[in-house]
Amino acid sequence: xxxxxxxxxxxxxxxxxxxxxxxYRVPERLAGTAVRGVRVRVPLRSGGRIAQGWIVExxxxxxxxxxxxxxxxxxxxxxxxxxxxxxxxxxAADRAAGNASDILxxxxxxxxxxxxxxxxxxxPDPGPLPDRPTAIDGYGPxxxxxxxxxxxxxxxxxxxRPVRLSSGAWVGGWAxxxxxxxxxxxxxxxxxxxxxxxxxxxxxxxAALAEFVDPRRVLRTDxxxxxxxxxxxxxxxxxxxxxxxxxxxxxxxxxxxxxxVIIVVDDGDALQSEPLAPGVHSRDxxxxxxxxxxxxxxxxxxxxxxxxxxxxEVGWVHDVPPLRGARPRIVLxxxxxxxxxxxARIPSAxxxxxxxxxxxxxxxxxxxxxxxTPMLVCDRCREPARCAACGxxxxxxxxxxxxxxxxxxxxxxxxxxxxxEGTKLRAAVVGASRTAEELGRAFPRxxxxxxxxxxxxxxxxxxxxxxxxxxGAEPIAEGGYRAILxxxxxxxxxxESLRVAEDCLRxxxxxxxxxxxxxxxxxxxxxxxxxxxxxxxxxxxxAAEELETRRTLxxxxxxxxxxxxxxxxxxxxxxxxxxxxxxxxxxGPTPAADEGLERAIVRFGYAAGVEVAQRLKGEAIRxxxxxxxxxxxxxxxxxxxxxxxxDDPDLP
Numbered sequence: 001x002x003x004x005x006x007x008x009x010x011x012x013x014x015x016x017x018x019x020x021x022x023x024y025r026v027p028e029r030l031a032g033t034a035v036r037g038v039r040v041r042v043p044l045r046s047g048g049r050i051a052q053g054w055i056v057e058x059x060x061x062x063x064x065x066x067x068x069x070x071x072x073x074x075x076x077x078x079x080x081x082x083x084x085x086x087x088x089x090x091x092a093a094d095r096a097a098g099n100a101s102d103i104l105x106x107x108x109x110x111x112x113x114x115x116x117x118x119x120x121x122x123x124p125d126p127g128p129l130p131d132r133p134t135a136i137d138g139y140g141p142x143x144x145x146x147x148x149x150x151x152x153x154x155x156x157x158x159x160x161r162p163v164r165l166s167s168g169a170w171v172g173g174w175a176x177x178x179x180x181x182x183x184x185x186x187x188x189x190x191x192x193x194x195x196x197x198x199x200x201x202x203x204x205x206x207a208a209l210a211e212f213v214d215p216r217r218v219l220r221t222d223x224x225x226x227x228x229x230x231x232x233x234x235x236x237x238x239x240x241x242x243x244x245x246x247x248x249x250x251x252x253x254x255x256x257x258x259x260x261v262i263i264v265v266d267d268g269d270a271l272q273s274e275p276l277a278p279g280v281h282s283r284d285x286x287x288x289x290x291x292x293x294x295x296x297x298x299x300x301x302x303x304x305x306x307x308x309x310x311x312x313e314v315g316w317v318h319d320v321p322p323l324r325g326a327r328p329r330i331v332l333x334x335x336x337x338x339x340x341x342x343x344a345r346i347p348s349a350x351x352x353x354x355x356x357x358x359x360x361x362x363x364x365x366x367x368x369x370x371x372x373t374p375m376l377v378c379d380r381c382r383e384p385a386r387c388a389a390c391g392x393x394x395x396x397x398x399x400x401x402x403x404x405x406x407x408x409x410x411x412x413x414x415x416x417x418x419x420x421e422g423t424k425l426r427a428a429v430v431g432a433s434r435t436a437e438e439l440g441r442a443f444p445r446x447x448x449x450x451x452x453x454x455x456x457x458x459x460x461x462x463x464x465x466x467x468x469x470x471x472g473a474e475p476i477a478e479g480g481y482r483a484i485l486x487x488x489x490x491x492x493x494x495x496e497s498l499r500v501a502e503d504c505l506r507x508x509x510x511x512x513x514x515x516x517x518x519x520x521x522x523x524x525x526x527x528x529x530x531x532x533x534x535x536x537x538x539x540x541x542x543a544a545e546e547l548e549t550r551r552t553l554x555x556x557x558x559x560x561x562x563x564x565x566x567x568x569x570x571x572x573x574x575x576x577x578x579x580x581x582x583x584x585x586x587x588g589p590t591p592a593a594d595e596g597l598e599r600a601i602v603r604f605g606y607a608a609g610v611e612v613a614q615r616l617k618g619e620a621i622r623x624x625x626x627x628x629x630x631x632x633x634x635x636x637x638x639x640x641x642x643x644x645x646x647d648d649p650d651l652p
Contacts, residue, residue, distance in 0.1 A: 006060065007025075010100060011051050013101060016617060017621050019093070019099040021056055022053075034058075035079055038055055038074055039075040042069070056086055080255075085107055088292060091292070094613060095288070096280050096613065097614075097617040098280075107254075108234065115232045127214030130186055130213060133188065138322050145184055147320070148184060152296055153316060157321065159177055160328055167211065171476065173513070174301075178208065182194065182263075186242055192244045192256075192260060193261075195248065195264050197248070206246070217244055220246060222247040249273070260295055262289060262296070266300070267282065268506050281649075283307060301506070303502075330512060330534050330537070331521065332532075345487060345524070350485050353520050353522070362463070362465050363482055364511065365487060367470055367487050368488035378417040379426040383417060384494070385417070387410055389410045394415070451474065451475050462477065471511070474511050480516030481514055486521065504526075505539060559605055562612065566597060570642055585603050586602055602616070609646075
């Protein structure tokens with residue numbers, strides 16, 4: 001072969017047959033710039049076109065016996081793909097039966113030439129390291145610090161109270177814990193990677209980090225940044241200086257130098273699940289990276305996910321209980337000594353507490369959904385009311401009047417329940433706007449603030465006010481809320497999902513942690529084991545019971561599941577390939593949303609995950625490369641497709 005170096009390139013393509021390294025000859029003109037980790041352009045012989053890719057390795061010779069093609073060009077001589085990120089992307093893609101290039105598309109921002117030039121011209125000044133290691137409060141003297149030093153995997157219950165920083169800003173106690181852990185690792189010249197659900201959490205975390213580390217050591221990598229700013233922060237992270245890199249789920253892939261601790265906050269939040277192919281959850285990516293780098297790993301949440309509970313029970317993650325401290329004072333209205341008659345949305349006890357509390361400070365009212373129009377259900381069986389014409393949800397028009405379909409507008413003049421034949425309707429959920437209007441009339445002297453997805457509010461002051469917020473959009477209040485009302489709990493539990501109870505417990509726990517010490521939190525309309533878990537603040541015990549139930553039923557995360565979608569013949573072939581693996585069983589197939597396709601669910605144990613992923617991906621490659629004989633007089637059809645989604649979050 002040639003005496004010139006050989007570049008082994010991963011082509012940036014979603015085609016499964018291209019998810020491998022291809023050898024290219026490095027021409028003389030590119031010998032100085034074609035280094036490991038740079039973005040390049042390469043020719044594709046079969047397609048007769050130029051594609052982009054990444055140089056993953058350089059070698060003296062190639063095992064390919066034919067003539068190698070030359071690299072076309074080097075797009076950027078900045079080695080943006082670090083060896084650590086490549087190993088993580090390759091392992092995560094293999095676990096998810098996906099393409100490594102899809103992972104890299106999520107991990108590495110698009111290139112901006114001006115930002116790259118400015119980064120090259122700038123003098124690196126990351127600021128000083130902390131003078132001494134920071135103590136981490138709340139978990140016993142030195143317990144978490146020793147775990148970080150040993151590269152331990154730990155599950156921590158977050159501090160369930162708002163705390164005031166020396167700057168005067170109020171943040172959740174969890175943010176201070178994360179900042180202390182980051183400062184501790186930074187004092188030992190080790191980087192920290194923190195993945196939070198959304199920008200609300202990130203704003204609190206940034207405020208807390210400013211208390212313990214130099215802001216120049218903190219890098220943001222999130223979708224709210226401009227493209228150039230995000231790319232510049234990514235380039236800064238590729239340097240040799242230890243950093244604290246914070247952001248959303250994709251931050252797990254950040255090219256931080258010498259990772260000392262990886263922190264995933266509230267891993268049960270749906271925002272931590274990556275919707276883009278191959279759909280690797282930030283929790284799974286963090287577990288892979290921790291094992292590859294030896295860094296410590298912290299899962300921090302008010303309500304532990306069932307997935308983390310499984311890891312604790314198998315001994316892969318260590319439970320680090322907090323010291324006994326303050327926890328929210330939860331009141332279950334369903335367990336009142338004298339239950340009230342009728343369907344009052346806010347029980348009288350909670351109403352009286354809210355009236356008294358709003359004179360002293362802010363009061364939070366959590367509702368299930370935004371908007372104004374209430375959702376209707378059958379008064380007898382509580383089944384959601386549907387339109388007889390199109391199946392859409394029935395709602396009450398804003399000005400009042402006859403209920404009508406929210407999709408087609410058909411009036412429900414003679415509605416009848418399809419389950420129990422009932423004819424009466426009742427409002428199950430009133431939107432945030434409607435709730436604000438009703439509370440405004442009931443509390444005429446109080447200011448009413450609405451916070452939802454369309455009108456997000458991050459913080460409110462300590463002055464008297466009513467804050468109506470949808471789940472997940474609750475602002476933090478100075479000094480904490482003087483009372484919290486958790487409404488619509490019964491309706492939240494009606495959502496069709498395996499994880500609905502787990503999600504509700506997490507939503508209620510996160511909102512409850514915003515209360516001022518000693519202030520009441522009323523959970524309306526929910527009792528039983530779920531309400532008791534919140535009232536006693538024993539979410540981990542509830543997760544253990546839930547996990548045991550799922551083991552009995554063979555539901556995730558006790559087992560893994562994958563959805564496979566294809567045509568009838570191709571799906572049958574794919575299922576036949578995995579049926580021979582020990583512990584695998586198949587549910588379905590059933591018709592898929594796409595016309596002419598079917599979907600089946602493959603259920604398997606964790607030990608069989610590698611083999612199942614390999615076989616399903618092999619079938620996807622076989623389908624993508626299949627050549628059909630053309631039929632005279634017909635246009636060539638699209639090749640058959642096999643779509644695989646490991647650990648599909650959309651499965652019921």
